[in-house]
Amino acid sequence: MATEKRVVFKSAWLPYALLAPQIAITVIFFFWPAAQAVYYSFLLQDAFGLNTQFVWLRNFTALLSDSYYLASFRTTAFFSAIVAAAGIVVSLALAVMADRVVRGALVYKTLLIWPYAVAPAIAGVFWAFLFAPSVGIVSYALRRAGYDWNWVLNGDQAMFLVVTAAVWKQVSYNFLFFLAGLQSIPKSLIEAAAIDGAGPARRFWTIVFPLLSPTTFFLLVVNIVYAFFDTFGVIDAITQGGPAQSTQILVYKVYYDGVKAADLGGSSAQSVILMFIVISLTVVQFRFVERKVQY
């Protein structure tokens, strides 16, 4: 597809007028705050916000030696890896099944995609309820099976809970993309492999899965970004980062330090670091995914 049009209209003022609303909002609500975040990250404020000092990179170095921050980093890395992996594996399995069945495909599809409409926070509430230590149904079943379930005290269990809620919500999105990817593989390739003698499992691993790799890679990046940011609602709804910061992912810490603890400099520095991470992820996505997607 061409990136330039051969035909253009001539006007001295119209394009600017058309662009104005979006540019205006982008400048006011995006660039200006982003610039401020960078600016604040170089400042140190005292407890009352009266005295501000320009401290350059001190906030950053403080962060990088703060054990809580590093722990948050580890937590986030672990969290996003699990969420992305689990989300992709489960949805891929479901998509492969859905692609195989002829009857009821549309019904399954409808029944599997509606969680996309659920806000992460609400997904969190659902699973918080199911696993609520005292009133939750699943907690009850676990206790009956002899397992001592109390995520309020146990950090690992809390992590399990938020991962489950996050994956539950994301499966539908991944499922849709995998299904679309599967359906874009020409049937003739599969049929040729079958004639060559390959069974379903071999066909999947040697033909389908490699051809699906652009989609898989794309979803990997999307899921990681999702786990980094969109899961804020899940965390806030269930654990609020606890118990003892065991589920405090980076974006939650930005919020907590900025709003609850009123540490403007530290929170801004964290924001800046997060910005770098996202930009790198986006660049990776554009460079590698876009390139691979062109067959």
Next chain:
Amino acid sequence: MAKIRLKGVKKSYAKLQVVHGVDVDIADGEFIVIVGPSGCGKSTLLRMIAGLETVTAGEIEIAGRRVNEVEPKDRNIAMVFQNYALYPHMSVFDNMAYGLRIRGLARGEIEERVQRAARILELGEFLKRKPRQLSGGQRQRVAMGRAIVREPAAFLFDEPLSNLDAKLRVQMRLELQKLHRELRTTSIFVTHDQVEAMTLADRMVVMNAGAVEQTGAPLQVYDRPASLFVAGFIGSPSMNLLPGRLSASRETVDAGGGVRVPLPVELRAVAREDVTVGIRPEHLAAGDGPAALRFTVETVEALGADSLVHGMVGGASVVARVEGHVTPRPGEALSFAPLPGKIHFFDSETGRRLG
């Protein structure tokens, strides 16, 4: 209806010149076909006349007025595109009426013009349909209808028949001829198909690599092609071209395979060393003589009305056209003599016609 004039029209994109100095005078009511291979600059030329491309140098006049800087909508021209360019979301009627509505014509006037065009093009029953519900030929007619209702000074056609299948193309050619007879609007028609050019044109402009090779009525161009390019481009199957050398006596041109073609007296002075001889396949008759082409039949294409006999003469492949029920067999040795007065001579180096 207008006279269109192109004076020294040139077009360059940055450093690349794609149209080199074109001069054409188009009379009122004339049907001009600009024909040439892909990339020869014919579409660019048409788009400059339309105002969709800027003119790098030279002048374009429509009805005596210089229009180089005039916007397309003010040039009083209408264009028919190769892929129809119909507005997909509008009905046939709205497609044709769009330009008129923008110009602020009265409802009644618009209705009348669209209905008239629909009658001429037999689109009456399709007026309420959308383009995607029509066949290729019908869409092309709607595109023409859109041009007709504008009652412009000139029609510009940009390879309008190229997207149609062979049979439809033949049919549409006849309809275009009929249309032109009825409306008598000045028309400029661009195509790469020399059959379309021959059948539709009052005059042809043959272009190659951005320059005009020859301008003239179809039969003129056919009878006296001005260059090797035109000779090979016009006429199907193509003219047989045999590279040769002027004999020492300057009386004959000796081509490969023992072919010795007598050179007309008036050309003997101007001819240079390397002369290419041209003979059309339809101007070869079974026979012998010093100028005859003798070869072994390689393949025969039996078309029913004619047969085309292929062979090699001195390294050049040649084709002879014979009557349909004459079907030589591959391997036969045949001899064809050119009809007198139908032999063409070209300077091999410049490509230009001798005489």
Next chain:
Amino acid sequence: MVENRPLLTIFSHAMLIAGVAVIAFPLYVTFIASTLTYEQILQVPMPLTPGDQFWSNYGQVLASGSTRGSAAPVGRMMLNSLFMALAIAVGKIAISIISAFAIVYFRFPARNFFFWMIFVTLMLPVEVRIIPTFKVVSDLGMLDSYAGLTLPLIASATATFLFRQFFLTIPDELAEAARIDGAGPLRFFRDVALPLSKTNMAALFVILFIYGWNQYLWPLLITTQESMYTAVIGIKRMIAGGDAATEWNLVMATAMLALLPPAAVVVLMQKWFVKGLVETEK
């Protein structure tokens, strides 16, 4: 399906049904809980069949919220959510389509600069600049207002990209024919580009509506009055702390209400929803 392997097909169906069941399980439990009384839930395990408190629970939350934690009427919150979602969806589509049109159909100085400016916003979700954006909005006096809720979320590069992509596929000849017909740029936009964009607009609307409705962090920050809460954050505020003290039956009723509109949009407009998802991620 290439060969006939009934066992594999049965297995596929079984897996799919299991998948659907697991996906649907939380929803089912939530629904049940929303029809029970508070005491019935406290009594572990809660019943797995619907109770009789449907009208009472839903009626109560819609009108007056829960009695512990937040007491905002959910009806009001749903209205806020609806307004926010609609404003964001419509707003994004409107400003993006004209920006995309400007970028594709005109050549002007700084065009690339503006294009990259918009592109950059793709890279930074609102969560990353949350505190300074809050400051800006607060400085502009837009806290607790609809403008504050919606404006910062309207700058979207994805919609602009989608429309740009689409406009690039409109054949050049269409614009040329319109030019010859006498149409200027605005006319062309109104008569040709806009009508042709209808399916894309529908697809985007679905995605953006859901995006707007499900916003969490941003409304959380900038709304302090209960009357401005949206449905999604209202639920969070109802969970008072300590799961025994929370009125789960009412919370679940609210959750059901909060997810109904986006779910309805996804299911009823499934075709556009799928198209929107696939197109915006290219």
